[in-house]
Amino acid sequence: DQVTKEEIATSVEKEGNIGDSYKTEEKEISGYELVNVIGNTTGTLTMDKITVTYEYRKLSDVTVKYVDENTGKEITGIDNIVTTYKEGDTYTTEKKTIEGYEYTKDSGNLTGEVEREDIEVVYEYKKIAGGVEVKYKDQVTGQEIAPKEEMSGLEKDPYETEAKEIEGYELVVIPSNANGEMTVEKIEVVYEYRKTAKRK
Numbered sequence: 001d002q003v004t005k006e007e008i009a010t011s012v013e014k015e016g017n018i019g020d021s022y023k024t025e026e027k028e029i030s031g032y033e034l035v036n037v038i039g040n041t042t043g044t045l046t047m048d049k050i051t052v053t054y055e056y057r058k059l060s061d062v063t064v065k066y067v068d069e070n071t072g073k074e075i076t077g078i079d080n081i082v083t084t085y086k087e088g089d090t091y092t093t094e095k096k097t098i099e100g101y102e103y104t105k106d107s108g109n110l111t112g113e114v115e116r117e118d119i120e121v122v123y124e125y126k127k128i129a130g131g132v133e134v135k136y137k138d139q140v141t142g143q144e145i146a147p148k149e150e151m152s153g154l155e156k157d158p159y160e161t162e163a164k165e166i167e168g169y170e171l172v173v174i175p176s177n178a179n180g181e182m183t184v185e186k187i188e189v190v191y192e193y194r195k196t197a198k199r200k
Contacts, residue, residue, distance in 0.1 A: 130186035
């Protein structure tokens with residue numbers, strides 16, 4: 001191993017007569033890649049011992065995952081990216097733009113130096129919510145009596161709404177979904193009012 005200088009496969013010793021030709025070959029070693037050869041891989045045997053050293057570097061995978069923060073599962077249709085590096089190489093990753101989702105956070109190890117162990121990088125996203133539409137209606141006629149309000153956000157984001165003071169009306173129904181969590185579907189919150197009696 002080029003970094004640790006430890007032997008990662010059994011040495012091979014060959015004997016012969018002075019003047020005989022020799023040839024050495026690299027080995028395929030799982031999880032390693034040949035990066036350097038020290039010495040002559042072919043030649044003629046002499047009185048002195050000839051050493052040929054094949055230097056390898058450990059290979060590690062950097063896996064990039066794109067995950068839905070709310071479910072903890074990988075986002076359907078978005079493949080993991082797996083790249084193999086040699087120990088000591090630097091790696092970089094990048095977030096993706098994913099339709100219907102918004103990036104929220106990551107695992108923090110977006111770039112760095114490859115070590116002996118595999119690395120996992122996680123980008124987390126939340127689905128874009130359908131939003132919340134708040135309406136203020138006359139209970140009898142069903143007509144809107146004040147401008148509606150709209151809120152946007154991400155799936156499972158909390159939302160809060162409140163009734164309005166509307167001149168000439170009193171609040172009669174506070175909706176059960178006045179507060180809650182946003183969903184992928186649009187949420188409609190309806191406050192119902194009734195006209196107040198006119199004083200003579």
